[in-house]
Amino acid sequence: MSAHLNAALREGDNPELTEERRKATFDTRKLADEFFGSHLARRRREIAKAIDAIPELHDTKPLPFMTREEKVEEAARKVFTLSKHITDIVDLSNNRETQSLNEMVIGIEGMPISLHFAMFIPALQGQADDEQKREWLDRAIRMEIIGTYAQTELGHGTNLRMLETTATYDKQNKEFILNSPTLTSLKWWPGNMGKSCNYAIVVANLIIDDKLLGPHSFMVQLRDENSHETMPNIQIGDIGPKMAYNSSDNGFLKLSNLRIPRRNMLMKHAKVQEDGTYKKPPHEKLAYSAMVHVRSHMITQHAMLLAYALSISTRYSCIRRQGYIDPKKDEVKVIEYQTQQHRLFPHIARAYAFAFAGTESIRKFEIMKRSLEAGNIELIADLHALTSGLKAVVTYLAGQGIEQARQACGGHGYSMASYMGEIYGVGIAGCTYEGENLVMMQQLGRYLIKAVKSVKEGKKPTGYVAYLAHAGQRHSLIDCRPNEGYAEHIRAFEHIARRQTFRAAERLQKYENSGLSTEQAWNNCTVELNRASRLHTRLFIACNFYERVLDVEDMAVREVLEDLLHLHLNYELIDIASYALEAKKIRPNAVSLVDSWEITDREHRSVLGRRDGHVYENLFKWAKSSDLNQNDVLPSHKKHLLPMMLNARKQSKL
Numbered sequence: 001m002s003a004h005l006n007a008a009l010r011e012g013d014n015p016e017l018t019e020e021r022r023k024a025t026f027d028t029r030k031l032a033d034e035f036f037g038s039h040l041a042r043r044r045r046e047i048a049k050a051i052d053a054i055p056e057l058h059d060t061k062p063l064p065f066m067t068r069e070e071k072v073e074e075a076a077r078k079v080f081t082l083s084k085h086i087t088d089i090v091d092l093s094n095n096r097e098t099q100s101l102n103e104m105v106i107g108i109e110g111m112p113i114s115l116h117f118a119m120f121i122p123a124l125q126g127q128a129d130d131e132q133k134r135e136w137l138d139r140a141i142r143m144e145i146i147g148t149y150a151q152t153e154l155g156h157g158t159n160l161r162m163l164e165t166t167a168t169y170d171k172q173n174k175e176f177i178l179n180s181p182t183l184t185s186l187k188w189w190p191g192n193m194g195k196s197c198n199y200a201i202v203v204a205n206l207i208i209d210d211k212l213l214g215p216h217s218f219m220v221q222l223r224d225e226n227s228h229e230t231m232p233n234i235q236i237g238d239i240g241p242k243m244a245y246n247s248s249d250n251g252f253l254k255l256s257n258l259r260i261p262r263r264n265m266l267m268k269h270a271k272v273q274e275d276g277t278y279k280k281p282p283h284e285k286l287a288y289s290a291m292v293h294v295r296s297h298m299i300t301q302h303a304m305l306l307a308y309a310l311s312i313s314t315r316y317s318c319i320r321r322q323g324y325i326d327p328k329k330d331e332v333k334v335i336e337y338q339t340q341q342h343r344l345f346p347h348i349a350r351a352y353a354f355a356f357a358g359t360e361s362i363r364k365f366e367i368m369k370r371s372l373e374a375g376n377i378e379l380i381a382d383l384h385a386l387t388s389g390l391k392a393v394v395t396y397l398a399g400q401g402i403e404q405a406r407q408a409c410g411g412h413g414y415s416m417a418s419y420m421g422e423i424y425g426v427g428i429a430g431c432t433y434e435g436e437n438l439v440m441m442q443q444l445g446r447y448l449i450k451a452v453k454s455v456k457e458g459k460k461p462t463g464y465v466a467y468l469a470h471a472g473q474r475h476s477l478i479d480c481r482p483n484e485g486y487a488e489h490i491r492a493f494e495h496i497a498r499r500q501t502f503r504a505a506e507r508l509q510k511y512e513n514s515g516l517s518t519e520q521a522w523n524n525c526t527v528e529l530n531r532a533s534r535l536h537t538r539l540f541i542a543c544n545f546y547e548r549v550l551d552v553e554d555m556a557v558r559e560v561l562e563d564l565l566h567l568h569l570n571y572e573l574i575d576i577a578s579y580a581l582e583a584k585k586i587r588p589n590a591v592s593l594v595d596s597w598e599i600t601d602r603e604h605r606s607v608l609g610r611r612d613g614h615v616y617e618n619l620f621k622w623a624k625s626s627d628l629n630q631n632d633v634l635p636s637h638k639k640h641l642l643p644m645m646l647n648a649r650k651q652s653k654l
């Protein structure tokens, strides 16, 4: 078959999909280059090819058929196999390459070293001093040790000021005594802490001479490096099955006056001298750096989860024929229904918008990290505000999009053969971890209120809040391209976001003037404030999408991205209205838009989303491979239900 715009075109595919792919108006590889960045797009193809050639990296059976224990073992088996090949396949220092490898081989259900790479190593990089990096970071990168990040407790996850785990400095012995004083102080949730990790960075309240100094990070050995048995003064275990992520052993940890050397407190920022002298960090929140790191990387990850769901659903919508538009003709592909298009296409636009926003948030994080290395803490507040809002808005909207994509698949979308249940379960976990969304929105709310206050003092706001300036001084976020198409949409968006932020600020001021305490006044308007934070963040996403599209050189790719941008801006602005015209324009490119994500069957693990479109025959094959079908009569049936029925028949004959 001649080289085609849609690189997914293959001999032998379901003709329904082939027909769709022939409609492509752009080169899907060029769009993949825009979505991932050309380097990562190329590397993902190379990684996928490398994995194809290593059978022991493939799923031994579909994950949904595995028990929890089998899942944990399968993930561990693959991690072990990967450790023998990983340096031939990826650049270990490239977070997005390792993330792609992880998602293609292990999948999204978690694995014994996900927290190791997601938080343990970043926390060491951000908070260990040079000597501590030499002692632990190098070993962690070589995977000689496996770590996690243990901050959340049974009783507290959001309110870090109230964490109960204590780290009391014993000057005499130059040691910290770590203790879980209450049941609610048990560390609870940390990924891979139950069974897999042998180290953890434990966040505990530092106490020196009875003075409480707040949360600090401590390196704690959980298990013997050789026997992997639990260390003395430690009780540890798995917290049990979750809604999803069940290849991960999220754990609990009880510390009983465990003694660790003074040098086990991470001392890049805050320090404790041998005599107990405490040196404050240059910024109190530097200890929170690992969370900001994950939040800045979650945006692209959740854009990818949304892309998984939409790839599955859009391809399936083009092979599924159901019902008629013209009763005199054949049953139509469900993608032809306006309602199906409005269910999918705005979320396809969002997946691109979120991916572009995510690239920007990672870029901003790297800039902040470099300026921090140079001793400059100025960018911390801006990045915290940006990543708090993006993490909350993108995880929530991506979750909504995944669920719409599932529903668009009808009954088969509800089968785990679609894999949608897992994608959704992992997607919405992001609404909770790394800071519950409504709480993170309030962090951005604080930032916006401060911006309004400075505008009212006559100062000119800059950066992402420039649009809050008074008319006349007003700066639009798209000032560098004021007259391009859609600029009016952006200005309308800025107007709505500005109005909401000032409305929330005025309401806060009114409550404060009425004599309410700051906290009470704040609580009374958090709904308005969160609305302002949501609009501010969605404005950022829209502006970033606008800028990215206008930078695209390939005209065919730029045209389809402009179609998506137009749909996105209208959808965002009206929020619920549908735009048939735009949807029609996108319709011919629907499959090619999702093919451009180049998500392999191995990666999305969905029978419905198969690239070749051969769904029904494979759905039946999938069902037949269920464990439950291995015996004609289930052993458990023989043990329980059969005797029950035989007894019932005996009884009825008496």
Ligand SMILES: CCCCCCCCC/C=C/C(=O)SCCNC(=O)CCNC(=O)[C@H](O)C(C)(C)COP(=O)(O)OP(=O)(O)OC[C@H]1O[C@@H](n2cnc3c(N)ncnc32)[C@H](O)[C@@H]1OP(=O)(O)O
Pocket: 114, 115, 118, 149, 151, 152, 157, 158, 159, 160, 161, 191, 285, 288, 289, 291, 292, 294, 301, 302, 380, 381, 384, 426, 432, 433, 434, 435, 436, 439, 440, 443, 446, 447
């Ligand atoms: C799919 C693949 C998956 C890939 C795998 C991913 C796996 C991930 C697994 C999950 C891991 C976890 O969940 S780890 C645990 C995650 N936990 C969390 O995120 C906890 C969330 N809670 C918090 O972060 C905090 O409690 C927070 C809500 C910010 C409130 O903290 P405080 O009370 O200390 O601070 P506040 O009083 O609110 O604010 C005081 C000032 O500090 C600033 N401030 C607060 N936090 C800041 C920060 N991080 N950086 C900079 N500045 C900060 C505020 O802006 C204020 O500035 P001013 O306004 O100027 O005063």
Ligand SMILES: Cc1cc2nc3c(=O)[nH]c(=O)nc-3n(C[C@H](O)[C@H](O)[C@H](O)COP(=O)(O)OP(=O)(O)OC[C@H]3O[C@@H](n4cnc5c(N)ncnc54)[C@H](O)[C@@H]3O)c2cc1C
Pocket: 115, 148, 149, 150, 151, 152, 155, 156, 157, 158, 159, 188, 189, 190, 191, 245, 250, 429, 432, 433, 434, 435, 436, 437, 438, 439
């Ligand atoms: C899959 C998964 C993996 C995780 N992995 C880790 C890990 O590796 N390491 C780790 O340390 N933790 C981990 N966590 C824990 C996670 O970080 C916390 O669950 C999260 O921070 C939320 O805190 P919480 O559970 O205390 O929720 P809560 O704060 O109890 O939330 C309950 C409700 O209270 C509301 N609420 C709380 N405070 C406020 C407020 N100030 N204003 C308004 N509303 C408020 C919330 O919005 C929410 O609606 C993980 C969690 C999950 C689900």
